[in-house]
Amino acid sequence: MATGVSTKGTKKTPVLQVRVTYDGKTSEAEVLGAPYAEFQTMKTMNSGGKNTLFYGDNFDALLYMLNNGYKGKITLIYIDPPFSTAANFVNRDQSHAYSDALRGAEYVEYLRKRLIVMRELLSDNGSIYLHLDGNMAFTMKLIMDEIFGERNCRAFITRKKCSTKNYTKNTYGNISDYIMFYTKGSSYVWNRPFSPWGYDKMIEQYPYVDEKTGRRYKKVPIHAPGTRNGETGKEWRGKMPPKGKHWQYTPEKLDEMDAAGEIYWSPTGNPRRMVFCDPAKGIPVQDIWLDYRDSINQAQKTTGYPTEKNFDMLKLIVEASSNPGDMVLDCFAGSGTTLGAAFETGRNWIGVDNSPESIKAIFKRFVTGMEAYGDYVSSHSGVQMSIDIAPKVPFSVQVCDEYKQSYQDMELPTISSTM
Ligand SMILES: C[S@@+](CC[C@H](N)C(=O)[O-])C[C@H]1O[C@@H](n2cnc3c(N)ncnc32)[C@H](O)[C@@H]1O
Structure with a gap:
């Protein structure tokens, strides 16, 4: 392996920053000053605690948080937004979960606006992980550099997302997606992760x-x-x-x-x-992740939500970039994998999603429990599911005006009266 010779100490010419331009790109001031919808507490489960689930559009929720005491309070953000696949995603029971329709500049601006607000919510020692695939990861890397600074890009991780695809005939099988890890500044929470030695x-x-x-x-x-x-x-x-x-x-x-x-x-x-070798310490985790495929074996639990991510991968991220008691945010929460990982490792969480199926999946995760992956089809009949995470998870649900009716119409999984 060739190692370059450091140019430290030699005279530097200023680096010109790459900027992405497109029609409809708004200024940061416009984004941060945009009007937003208010949210109201609709339910408090087991006394609420600091955990909060927002039901509504995340642009509204992020701006609402920014203007209601959360500025600079979040230590870790992980997001796994729609990947711009031009597809609809359905649950395992075939109910519609969410659409992923935005393309090109429209997609970039939608995500960029939210990322600008997320930066304001992050604490000075905070980190953000953005999970995308080859559709948009490379365009969004440039946008992330604009928002968070190129120097704050700490890793660009390649993850093996699924098993080998033997049916891809005319090109290489696509088994990878990408996770960008940025920090707000130069000093940040970092508990270096290790995997055990074989x-x-x-x-x-x-x-x-x-x-x-x-x-x-x-x-x-x-x-x-x-x-x-x-x-x-x-x-x-x-x-x-x-x-x-x-x-x-x-x-x-x-x-x-x-x-x-x-x-x-x-x-x-x-x-x-x-x-x-220090056998007790393990191998420092590198930037190619092969062991975190999504729902790969019968031993795992699932909510049945599409695009549910690997729980152990989220635990790794949460433990590496936050400490117990810190606040973790996932504003594209889906089935709440990040929230579950935060809860299990002693962190507080905030989740946001605008899909009723996501809200139901998060209730399943925290209230009634999830099912073993292999059992899902046979036992999906409204019968009590196995409890995966302690059902006494405290959280409150905040709903924005526009979503109130939909929230009231929702049949939320419940096992006891926890109002
Ligand atoms: C890829 S899924 C996230 C899956 C999640 N990481 C998990 O492990 O289950 C993306 C989620 O973003 C949500 N979403 C998309 N646009 C949104 C918006 N504008 N506001 C709130 N949620 C949104 C979708 O409803 C969907 O649940």
């Missing part, structure tokens, strides 16, 4: 065993690209760094590392650094 992986990545300690290790170079005039460009133990390179550490530090048994000397006298 024995084979550990042997593959740390192939050597230190005879003295029995610990597994790998050998890595102790030089880096680029020449230096200081200490790290000089001779150490009678050896100069290879041509065009410098030592990664000062000779003094290299002596210390050697004394601590952290330098491997090859039979020809070449030094390399020994990096030891």
